[in-house]
Amino acid sequence: MRQTAQIKQTFPNGTAVVAVVRQGACAHNCAECGGCMTAAQPTVTALAENTVGARTGELVVVETENAQLMGIIAFVYLVPMVLLVAGYLLAQAFGLTQGWCILAGAAAFAVSVLLIVALDRRVKRRKSIQFRIVAHKEG
Template identity: 45%
Template sequence: MIQTAKVTRVLENGTAEVSVKRQSACGHDCSKCGGGCSELMVSSTVSVVAANPVRAMPGDMVRVESSTGGVLKAAVVVYLVPFLLFFLGYFLCAAAQLGGGVSAAVGGCGFAVGVMLAVLLDRQVRRNQSITFCITAINPQD
């Protein structure tokens, strides 16, 4: 994934802290997706540490590339697993003819387990720094 970011500070180990705007699903063009983006999501930023082989300085606008494998894994866990666990619990209980209320409750528990898995993955990613970032250019022209 390639994004534009602003360098906030340079660290002693040759890396830089950059501020990256969170990307929305529609690429920040809410008119294309019917205005479904929230202003909070569009305007929020995330600070990450990136390799700095181009020696960018604080205040520089830079192009940052991130590893896509970790991002895709996180997206699957965050978006798909809770729903899959909900439907799995719901339909297994429905097949066992345990009643609609029990099926919904078990499905809700499955969804909650999926959300907890997403939180645990987030903590692991932060701890292991399994999503890496690298500054590839200063003053990118979009």
């Protein structure tokens, strides 16, 4: 996956801190909207491998590995929905009333939130999602 980012800080070891605009918040048409990286746009700050020698303040193109990122996205969006429905249906299979079924679904959903928090901590600890600066942004 390729995204536009702004270099916030560079380090002598060939890495840089980048601010990546969340994909849904930016159409990447800077001429039309007045420029990237405004304060109103939600951004994610990450460490990236600076393969092009970019300097602080420059706009660059960063790349992440699609397969791993898509797996994490699928987990974050699908697991809560699946556990919510599974919790409800399991309680219903045991013949519980609708109120208990809803409570079981909510409890299963809460478990999914805990699983997502655990995944987030694991990804941050292992630095599983790596950004790599691949080009200077043109235009």
